Amino acid sequence: MIWNWLRRHPLLVDVGLALVVGATTIGGALNGVHRAVAVPLAAAETLAVLVRRRRPLAFLAVAVAATTAIAFFQGFIPTAVVLGLYTVAAHRERRVALPAGVATIALLAAPLAHRHEHGWIDVAIQLGVLTVPWFFGESLRTRRAYLAELEAKAERLERDREENVRRAAAAEQARIARELHDVIAHSVSVMVVQAAAANDVFEAQPARAREAVRSIEATGRAALTELRRLLGIVRTPDDEPYEPQPGLDRLGDLLERVRGAGLAVALRVEGEPRPLPAAVDLSAYRLVQEALTNTLKHAAASHADVAVRYAEGELAIEIRDDGSGAAANGEAGGQGLIGMRERVGMFGGELVTGPAGDGGFAVAARFPLEAAS
Numbered sequence: 001m002i003w004n005w006l007r008r009h010p011l012l013v014d015v016g017l018a019l020v021v022g023a024t025t026i027g028g029a030l031n032g033v034h035r036a037v038a039v040p041l042a043a044a045e046t047l048a049v050l051v052r053r054r055r056p057l058a059f060l061a062v063a064v065a066a067t068t069a070i071a072f073f074q075g076f077i078p079t080a081v082v083l084g085l086y087t088v089a090a091h092r093e094r095r096v097a098l099p100a101g102v103a104t105i106a107l108l109a110a111p112l113a114h115r116h117e118h119g120w121i122d123v124a125i126q127l128g129v130l131t132v133p134w135f136f137g138e139s140l141r142t143r144r145a146y147l148a149e150l151e152a153k154a155e156r157l158e159r160d161r162e163e164n165v166r167r168a169a170a171a172e173q174a175r176i177a178r179e180l181h182d183v184i185a186h187s188v189s190v191m192v193v194q195a196a197a198a199n200d201v202f203e204a205q206p207a208r209a210r211e212a213v214r215s216i217e218a219t220g221r222a223a224l225t226e227l228r229r230l231l232g233i234v235r236t237p238d239d240e241p242y243e244p245q246p247g248l249d250r251l252g253d254l255l256e257r258v259r260g261a262g263l264a265v266a267l268r269v270e271g272e273p274r275p276l277p278a279a280v281d282l283s284a285y286r287l288v289q290e291a292l293t294n295t296l297k298h299a300a301a302s303h304a305d306v307a308v309r310y311a312e313g314e315l316a317i318e319i320r321d322d323g324s325g326a327a328a329n330g331e332a333g334g335q336g337l338i339g340m341r342e343r344v345g346m347f348g349g350e351l352v353t354g355p356a357g358d359g360g361f362a363v364a365a366r367f368p369l370e371a372a373s
Contacts, residue, residue: 014050017083022046024079025070038074041066045080052087057100060084064104071111076126081108082133089137097141101134169338180227187223191216247281248273248308251288255306258292263321264303265292271310280367283343284308284317290340291319291363300324301360315367322360340365 025042045066052059063080070077085104089097105127112123198212228245246254255265276284288306295301301323309316337353340363344351349367356362 010053014052017052018046018049021049021080021083025066025077038070041069042077049080049083052083053091056084056087056091057096060088060100060104064107068107068111071108076108076112078108078126078130081130085130086133086137089134090140091137092141094138094141097134097138101131105130165338169342172338172342184223184227187219187226190219194219245278245282246285247276247278248284249281250285251306251308254285254289254292258296258304261296263292263296263301266303266305268305268307269310270307273310276315276369280315280347280369283347284315284365284367287317287340287343287363287365288319295319295321295323295361298323313368313370315369316365317367318362318364320356320360320362324360 022042025046026039045063048059048062060081063084067076067078067081081104085101088100092100108130109123109127112126194212194216198209198216201212202209251267255267258265292304292306295304301321304319304321307316307318307320309318340353341351344365344367347367349365351366352362352364354362
């Protein structure tokens with residue numbers, strides 16, 4: 001908490017540090033006999049604290065110059081130098097901070113040795129103590145660089161993930177396109193041949209004509225089943241009897257099943273319901289089904305709202321829940337979201353998913369009806 005506050009208020013921090021530097025340096029200068037010279041020097045290094053973040057090397061230079069001058073005729077007060085060594089090490093690369101630190105130690109050695117009351121052991125100890133703030137600043141800079149690298153790596157991974165999702169969607173589209181081509185080309189070719197044969201023998205051999213018509217029907221049904229499988233529209237086993245595909249008129253049955261699974265769902269319909277293109281009707285139903293299934297499995301929600309809006313030239317669907325906001329990733333690798341996006345994209349529509357403003361997760365889709373028809 002304190003560290004975060006300090007980072008958010010750098011000016012207040014620097015003002016506080018300037019007060020500390022001023023109290024020690026100016027206060028010490030006032031106690032000496034050469035205060036006429038020492039006080040202005042101490043004031044200069046105190047004011048320089050306010051620009052230490054923008055000009056760390058300049059601040060260190062002022063601190064070293066003032067401290068050196070004061071030390072020759074009055075006393076060694078290294079407060080500003082300590083702060084300068086830390087600032088340079090924390091805000092400049094090592095190739096700059098290390099020479100600056102060495103030069104600072106070398107420059108301060110002369111005035112310390114000049115004063116007769118200091119022996120060389122005392123001088124060495126005082127200079128050694130000055131390395132502590134440098135190493136502290138260096139460790140802080142290294143940590144910041146490490147965290148920045150982690151953040152950059154996370155951004156790269158996110159970009160790679162998005163690229164993988166795009167590639168997966170493109171590969172799936174290409175696979176479906178190839179299989180659609182094969183299914184349609186084969187089935188239509190067979191149906192054309194059978195229709196031509198039925199036409200040739202329709203009057204002369206009606207039994208053969210009926211057999212050809214039955215073959216056309218069987219081929220057409222098989223093609224429809226395969227097309228639905230490829231588009232991810234029908235997920236019923238092949239041995240189940242054929243049933244008309246659901247649309248928005250059967251949302252009530254879907255919501256009852258969801259409520260039976262433990263999720264309270266409310267439905268709101270805006271506008272005048274009207275007949276929709278069959279593909280749009282089915283895709284809208286499946287979109288609601290997929291979103292509610294993900295909510296049940298992954299969102300830990302207790303309530304969901306489904307809104308259907310019939311507008312001029314478009315159909316809008318929105319599903320919101322009050323869960324943890326994790327429903328979009330219902331299937332491994334985000335395949336559930338990819339499937340919903342592909343389903344809406346087939347009609348030139350738009351899909352928006354993400355955390356809802358008041359908590360939970362939202363899925364909103366728009367189907368342009370002119371394009372679909």
